[in-house]
Amino acid sequence: MSDTSVTPQGAHLAARRALWPRTIRPWLRSCLNRSGLLPREGTLSQQLEAADLPPSITALLTTTIKSTRLSRREQQEIAAELVTHFQDGLEAGRSEEDLIRTFGDARATAIMLRNATLNKRTPLQKFARRLGQGILLGLGLVIGTYLIALLIFAAGKPTISVPYALNYNKQVEAIPTDQRAYPLYVEVLKQIQRPPSEIETSPVLDSPEKQAEHDRQAGDDQYFNTFPQRANYPSFAKARAWLDGHSEAMNLLHRASKLPRAGVPFFADKFDSPPATTGEQPRYFTPERYTIATDPEADLFGVLLPMLVEYRFLARCTILDARIAIQDKDVARGMRALETQIGLVRHSREDETLIGQLVGLAILQIHHNTVEEVIASGLLDDAKLQSLLQQHAAIAGATLTPTFTREKEFFNDFLQRSYTDDGKGGGRMTKEGLLLLERYSSAQWTGGQKSGSSLGLTAFGPLSFVTMAGRSELRSKYEGMIDEAHRLAKLAPADRFGSPAWTNPFPEEKSAMGKLRYAPIAMLFPALHKSISTFDRVRLRHEAITMMLQIERQRLASGAYPTALSEMKNVAAPVDYFAGQPIRYVLIDKEGQKRPVLYALGPDRKDDQGRRPFKSGLDDGLASFKLTTEIDWQSAGSRAASRGDAILVDPYRAAGRLSEEEAREAFTPPATSATTP
Amino acid sequence: MSRLDRELMRGAGPLAVLKLLESTPMYGYELIEALDRRTSGVLDLGQSTLYPMLYNLEAQGFIEAYWQESTQGRNRKYYRITGKGSERLTKDTEQYRRLHTALTSLGVLELSFLREVIPSATHTQHEAHLA
Numbered sequence: 001m002s003d004t005s006v007t008p009q010g011a012h013l014a015a016r017r018a019l020w021p022r023t024i025r026p027w028l029r030s031c032l033n034r035s036g037l038l039p040r041e042g043t044l045s046q047q048l049e050a051a052d053l054p055p056s057i058t059a060l061l062t063t064t065i066k067s068t069r070l071s072r073r074e075q076q077e078i079a080a081e082l083v084t085h086f087q088d089g090l091e092a093g094r095s096e097e098d099l100i101r102t103f104g105d106a107r108a109t110a111i112m113l114r115n116a117t118l119n120k121r122t123p124l125q126k127f128a129r130r131l132g133q134g135i136l137l138g139l140g141l142v143i144g145t146y147l148i149a150l151l152i153f154a155a156g157k158p159t160i161s162v163p164y165a166l167n168y169n170k171q172v173e174a175i176p177t178d179q180r181a182y183p184l185y186v187e188v189l190k191q192i193q194r195p196p197s198e199i200e201t202s203p204v205l206d207s208p209e210k211q212a213e214h215d216r217q218a219g220d221d222q223y224f225n226t227f228p229q230r231a232n233y234p235s236f237a238k239a240r241a242w243l244d245g246h247s248e249a250m251n252l253l254h255r256a257s258k259l260p261r262a263g264v265p266f267f268a269d270k271f272d273s274p275p276a277t278t279g280e281q282p283r284y285f286t287p288e289r290y291t292i293a294t295d296p297e298a299d300l301f302g303v304l305l306p307m308l309v310e311y312r313f314l315a316r317c318t319i320l321d322a323r324i325a326i327q328d329k330d331v332a333r334g335m336r337a338l339e340t341q342i343g344l345v346r347h348s349r350e351d352e353t354l355i356g357q358l359v360g361l362a363i364l365q366i367h368h369n370t371v372e373e374v375i376a377s378g379l380l381d382d383a384k385l386q387s388l389l390q391q392h393a394a395i396a397g398a399t400l401t402p403t404f405t406r407e408k409e410f411f412n413d414f415l416q417r418s419y420t421d422d423g424k425g426g427g428r429m430t431k432e433g434l435l436l437l438e439r440y441s442s443a444q445w446t447g448g449q450k451s452g453s454s455l456g457l458t459a460f461g462p463l464s465f466v467t468m469a470g471r472s473e474l475r476s477k478y479e480g481m482i483d484e485a486h487r488l489a490k491l492a493p494a495d496r497f498g499s500p501a502w503t504n505p506f507p508e509e510k511s512a513m514g515k516l517r518y519a520p521i522a523m524l525f526p527a528l529h530k531s532i533s534t535f536d537r538v539r540l541r542h543e544a545i546t547m548m549l550q551i552e553r554q555r556l557a558s559g560a561y562p563t564a565l566s567e568m569k570n571v572a573a574p575v576d577y578f579a580g581q582p583i584r585y586v587l588i589d590k591e592g593q594k595r596p597v598l599y600a601l602g603p604d605r606k607d608d609q610g611r612r613p614f615k616s617g618l619d620d621g622l623a624s625f626k627l628t629t630e631i632d633w634q635s636a637g638s639r640a641a642s643r644g645d646a647i648l649v650d651p652y653r654a655a656g657r658l659s660e661e662e663a664r665e666a667f668t669p670p671a672t673s674a675t676t677p
Numbered sequence: 678m679s680r681l682d683r684e685l686m687r688g689a690g691p692l693a694v695l696k697l698l699e700s701t702p703m704y705g706y707e708l709i710e711a712l713d714r715r716t717s718g719v720l721d722l723g724q725s726t727l728y729p730m731l732y733n734l735e736a737q738g739f740i741e742a743y744w745q746e747s748t749q750g751r752n753r754k755y756y757r758i759t760g761k762g763s764e765r766l767t768k769d770t771e772q773y774r775r776l777h778t779a780l781t782s783l784g785v786l787e788l789s790f791l792r793e794v795i796p797s798a799t800h801t802q803h804e805a806h807l808a
Contacts (some may be wrong), residue, residue, distance in 0.1 A: 080754070081754045082728070084705075084706070084752070085705050085728075088704075088706035088707075091749075092706075102723050103723065104723045104724065104726075109724070112725060112726075112729035113729055115729065116733045117732055118727035119732065119736035120735055120736040214738070360682035440789050448753075560732075
């Protein structure tokens with residue numbers, strides 16, 4: 001049947017097919033022939049054909065010579081000699097049958113010819129041949145081994161023996177209802193809508209330039225820093241009206257924060273769905289958005305802790321609550337705000353995740369700032385101060401001591417989902433593990449859905465056997481690093497700074513091979529050392545705040561602030577861990593107002609009489625929200641890093657708001673500073 | 678006359694080839710013909726044996742090959758003995774002589790044996806060979 005329906009595409013394909021045999025293939029063959037990579041079968045045939053021997057002899061020679069599997073040049077030389085041999089025989093009158101018979105078996109002859117010809121080769125040729133054979137053998141071994149490894153890799157499956165997330169959720173679900181705050185928090189969050197944007201984002205500094213600089217420095221934390229309104233801010237009245245509209249929710253929040261347990265479960269999936277919005281601001285947590293992890297397959301590393309964001313939001317509501325209480329001289333409301341903050345600190349760290357503990361510290365710093373303002377207002381009587389002291393003492397031990405047990409669980413959960421289990425703690429990487437690592441490294445959590453090319457990962461998977469540490473080694477290394485960090489956390493900071501374990505906790509990460517060998521650790525090890533420093537700072541601040549509560553009690557009892565800490569009875573000042581001495585106290589007299597200030601000398605160990613380092617562009621009230629914005633405590637090794645002291649507690653300053661000029665005038669360090677040896 | 682066993686041929690073949698090449702260069706077919714003719718078929722080496730043997734002797738440096746146009750106008754590969762080959766020939770000949778003497782003294786070899794092996798030779802030639 002004639003093809004009359006050739007499409008333009010079909011004609012094009014036909015042309016391409018014709019191009020190959022007519023043009024490209026001959027050219028390719030020619031190149032390969034010239035390079036000697038391709039045996040010249042045609043040339044041998046032509047050579048034998050040109051000899052004009054009987055076909056049976058030609059066939060015998062062809063078979064024999066090809067069977068030698070020698071080089072093209074060697075085959076041609078043998079062919080030339082054998083051709084003359086048969087020609088001589090025929091010329092001598094012998095029959096072709098006789099010549100073929102006396103020639104012997106073609107294959108056996110080929111073997112003898114081959115062996116003899118190989119013997120004739122020069123040492124260099126022999127070496128090259130051996131080398132080639134060695135390379136081929138080596139390649140074969142490598143490929144064979146790799147294929148075997150590929151089979152082993154493909155067959156390896158992780159075994160999930162401990163459902164960490166499920167176990168945790170079973171524990172929280174077992175908490176008696178009357179002791180569990182989570183349902184109440186859910187109710188609070190349903191009732192408290194996010195504040196209008198004009199309250200959340202209204203300028204808090206007295207010039208657009210300062211505001212812009214503040215926003216730039218605050219970065220992602222801008223939202224957290226700008227919401228709490230001070231009484232002298234333009235939109236305070238609106239903020240107050242907004243919070244007063246949620247009085248029932250704030251009472252419920254106080255009730256929730258007083259309960260023994262938070263009981264917030266670990267959530268899973270739906271992470272990719274956009275946050276729900278109420279009004280103009282996103283609502284990070286809504287029960288509808290998240291699913292409680294009830295599946296044994298739930299990945300501990302992928303659990304979601306959306307409540308932590310909401311704890312911070314609720315804590316900022318309590319700042320506003322406290323400021324309203326100060327304005328109204330409402331003692332009960334002020335205490336309620338402070339107690340709520342303490343409860344939020346306790347609950348946010350309850351899951352013992354590192355991030356939960358750090359959020360707890362952040363809320364504790366909110367509490368410290370609020371306490372400063374409350375002390376300056378003189379709102380609290382001695383009984384309330386004592387109550388606050390007792391509550392501080394109750395949370396001090398657990399809250400201010402880091403625990404990394406959950407971090408170990410996170411890693412062990414990763415290991416059981418990534419490695420095979422030989423029952424003795426060992427195991428090898430699996431395709432599932434590489435997929436997990438890929439997902440962690442891509443920072444695109446897909447809520448448990450598989451992503452990436454599993455075929456590609458499988459192909460390269462066997463490399464992990466030689467490049468990456470095994471399960472037991474990884475676990476041992478990771479837990480060793482965690483334990484070391486825990487040991488360092490118990491040391492005084494001054495004893496810790498400069499030690500190799502502190503400055504270089506993961507030396508293997510410095511080399512590419514080390515990073516590859518411990519890739520899961522390099523990717524998943526948390527920033528423990530930075531966290532430990534945060535614990536140090538907040539612990540010292542907490543001790544100083546507690547000290548200031550005692551000083552305030554002294555003032556209430558005697559009518560005046562002590563002039564020196566030595567006047568305090570039965571109260572030991574916390575230690576400035578840079579100076580290794582008790583923290584300093586100064587009573588600043590400014591325009592007839594006595595201002596008690598507790599401070600540490602900081603990394604430079606110079607006593608600047610309680611003057612803080614001035615940082616242009618930042619309002620002091622906001623700067624005190626984070627100690628890190630005032631002084632770089634991390635750079636303890638550099639004594640030139642600081643000017644001035646690290647102010648721990650300065651209630652009157654925290655309560656007020658100084659202009660940039662006032663701050664510059666008041667806190668410029670004096671020409672000569674007292675130095676502590 | 679039947680050909681020698683493979684083991685005996687393995688030792689005698691190279692010696693015979695070297696001996697033939699001692700007097701003049703020869704090509705493969707010529708060597709086969711000469712061996713067959715001059716040993717009455719006892720050392721009739723087939724091509725499958727001769728050419729590998731030649732290559733091995735060449736590899737050992739006892740002979741060397743070269744191409745040359747013959748009188749018929751055909752290019753042929755000729756073999757000639759080298760100095761090393763000559764030394765080897767002398768040494769092997771001596772060893773065979775001693776072997777022959779030993780076997781003769783044991784009564785394994787006699788003149789009649791030679792007559793049987795090489796019937797066309799004269800008595801004088803046999804005597805000379807044994808000497």
